[in-house]
Amino acid sequence: MKKKRQANLELLRIIAMVMVVTAHLVNHGNMIAMARPGSLPYYIVWTLFGVSFTCINIYLLISSYFLIDAKFSTFKIARMAGQVFFYAFGITLIFWLFFGVERELKYMVYSVLPILSDFYWFVSMYVGMYLLAPLMNRFIRSLSKRQLQCAIALCLLLVSVWPNLIYFSSALNTAGGVSIAWFLTVYLMGAYLRLYYRPDGKFFGKLLWGIGASLLIPLSRFAIEALLTTPLSKISILDDLMWGYSVFFSYSSILVTLAAVLLFVAFLNLRIEGKRSSAAITLVAGASFGVYLIHDHYYIRETLWTKIDGALWLDKWYLLPASLGTIFAVYGVCTLIELLRQRLFSPLDNSARIRGWFLRLDEKIRTFWNDEEGSKRDCRR
Numbered sequence: 001m002k003k004k005r006q007a008n009l010e011l012l013r014i015i016a017m018v019m020v021v022t023a024h025l026v027n028h029g030n031m032i033a034m035a036r037p038g039s040l041p042y043y044i045v046w047t048l049f050g051v052s053f054t055c056i057n058i059y060l061l062i063s064s065y066f067l068i069d070a071k072f073s074t075f076k077i078a079r080m081a082g083q084v085f086f087y088a089f090g091i092t093l094i095f096w097l098f099f100g101v102e103r104e105l106k107y108m109v110y111s112v113l114p115i116l117s118d119f120y121w122f123v124s125m126y127v128g129m130y131l132l133a134p135l136m137n138r139f140i141r142s143l144s145k146r147q148l149q150c151a152i153a154l155c156l157l158l159v160s161v162w163p164n165l166i167y168f169s170s171a172l173n174t175a176g177g178v179s180i181a182w183f184l185t186v187y188l189m190g191a192y193l194r195l196y197y198r199p200d201g202k203f204f205g206k207l208l209w210g211i212g213a214s215l216l217i218p219l220s221r222f223a224i225e226a227l228l229t230t231p232l233s234k235i236s237i238l239d240d241l242m243w244g245y246s247v248f249f250s251y252s253s254i255l256v257t258l259a260a261v262l263l264f265v266a267f268l269n270l271r272i273e274g275k276r277s278s279a280a281i282t283l284v285a286g287a288s289f290g291v292y293l294i295h296d297h298y299y300i301r302e303t304l305w306t307k308i309d310g311a312l313w314l315d316k317w318y319l320l321p322a323s324l325g326t327i328f329a330v331y332g333v334c335t336l337i338e339l340l341r342q343r344l345f346s347p348l349d350n351s352a353r354i355r356g357w358f359l360r361l362d363e364k365i366r367t368f369w370n371d372e373e374g375s376k377r378d379c380r381r
Contacts, residue, residue, distance in 0.1 A: 007278035008270040009062050010285035012263070016062075017288040019055035021295060021327050022048055028301055029310035031323075032245075041314040043222070048323070049245070050218030056122065056177065056251045057186055057260035063126070064190025065264075072134045072365065075358035077127065079349065080289075081115060084123055086341065087293040088114035095299040107298065120293065121178055129183040134369070136184065140191050148192055155185040160252050167247045168240045176244070177251025185252075189261060199269040210263035217255045220248040283339075290338025295330055304330070 026032050026045045035042040092111035095101045110117040118124045140148060159174045159181055174181050224241045232238060241247050248255045272278050294300060313322045348354060 005282050005285070007272040007281045008267050009065070010281050011270070011272065012058060012267040013062055013285045013288050014281065016055045016058040017291050018327060018331060019052035019058075020292055021330050022323075023052035023055065024296065024301070024305070025308070025310055025323060025327055025330075026052075028305040029308060030305070031310040031314065034311035035314055037225070039314075041319055043218075044319060045310075045314075046221060047215070047218040050221065050249065051214045051259075053217055053249060053251065053253075053256045054214055054260040054263060057257060058264055059122075060126075060129075060183060060186040061190040061193070061260060061264045063129075064187040065194045067130070067133045067187070068137055068140065068191040068194050070133075072362065073358070074361050074365070075355055077130065078358065080123075080127070082345075083290065083341075084114045084120065084293060085112075086345075087290070087297060088112075088119050091294070091297045091299060099299075099303075101299055119298075120296065122292070125178070125180055125183050128180045129187060132180075132184065133187070136187055136191070140188065140195075145196055148188070148195075152185075152188045152192060155188060156257070159185055160254055160257055163250075163252065164247060164254050167243070168237050174252055176253075177256075182252045186257075190264075193265070193268070197265065197268065201269050201271060203266060203269045203271070206262065206266035206269055210259060210266045213255065213259035213262045217248060217253075217259060220255055221246040284335060287335045287338035287342070290341065291331055291334040294334040294337055 026049045031041075031045045032049055035045050088111040092107060096103055096108070110119045114120060115124055115127055143151065158172055162172060163169075163174065163176075224246050227233070228238060228242070244250070247253070250256065272281065295304065308326055310323065310326070313319045316322070342349075
């Protein structure tokens with residue numbers, strides 16, 4: 001029996017995936033590279049890019065919010081692995097057969113082993129987090145509320161605050177949040193909100209705080225740029241503030257983390273009453289992972305953002321309409337493809353025999369984990 005999904009968080013899941021597509025458009029679509037500094041299009045595309053940086057943390061918060069109460073499921077891992085393999089290998093095969101792409105063996109190897117090869121970096125990290133979830137849950141539930149707060153504060157200090165404030169140091173380098181250390185830090189925060197936060201239904205006020213915090217991300221870049229035009233720019237160490245996209249443009253940055261948590265809390269307070277609306281949101285949200293797997297496949301990414309060159313819109317009045325239209329078109333097409341895939345594989349997903357086999361495997365893993373057989377032998381002695 002499937003668990004009932006919360007439409008408010010499913011809507012946030014959709015928004016997070018829209019942010020993913022947005023970030024890929026302005027980055028891979030050559031918009032941030034070609035935007036002229038100081039121009040209106042420059043501020044528009046960097047604002048879109050900065051706000052979209054919250055997407056990964058939002059996804060992780062949603063996952064950890066539910067995983068703290070969930071049982072470990074090998075069926076869920078197998079289903080995810082099958083979905084990832086379907087797109088990674090399937091799209092690669094199509095491009096090799098029908099398009100004049102460079103046929104390097106390594107791409108085929110990567111697509112056959114997409115999770116192990118880091119074909120999609122987020123998937124590899126997410127699977128690692130999921131495998132560690134049972135251990136994390138035991139750890140979290142062994143702590144008092146105050147102890148969990150201290151654990152979160154310590155992790156944030158080490159992998160978020162330190163890299164942001166002592167930005168010129170490579171100590172405790174967590175690759176800007178592209179690491180299991182950061183995924184587990186966000187896991188602690190999502191679990192904490194599940195265990196101790198009680199929504200009060202005041203959505204709009206909290207949403208404004210989330211939006212305001214999100215805007216601080218692009219504003220941080222603009223402020224750094226302004227700083228580097230002053231005599232202080234002669235201090236060589238300040239140049240490192242613009243490393244990458246700038247010091248606060250990373251998944252583990254203080255500003256991105258704050259914005260993601262505030263947006264997540266806001267949507268925890270959103271109430272969606274209509275059954276039809278909830279059903280539609282749940283349907284679309286259920287395809288969101290497929291949207292990522294399709295449009296961010298290596299060959300799709302290289303082809304899509306070559307055909308759709310957003311840099312051509314930078315000096316046009318229709319910059320925003322064209323960008324939004326492209327984002328929703330990509331999202332919509334990928335959603336339809338994923339829904340068709342789900343329909344195709346529904347007999348396997350809903351097979352009582354397959355699910356039963358995985359349930360028995362889960363039970364054996366739990367028995368091993370809890371050492372029940374060992375305990376029984378000890379009692380007989």
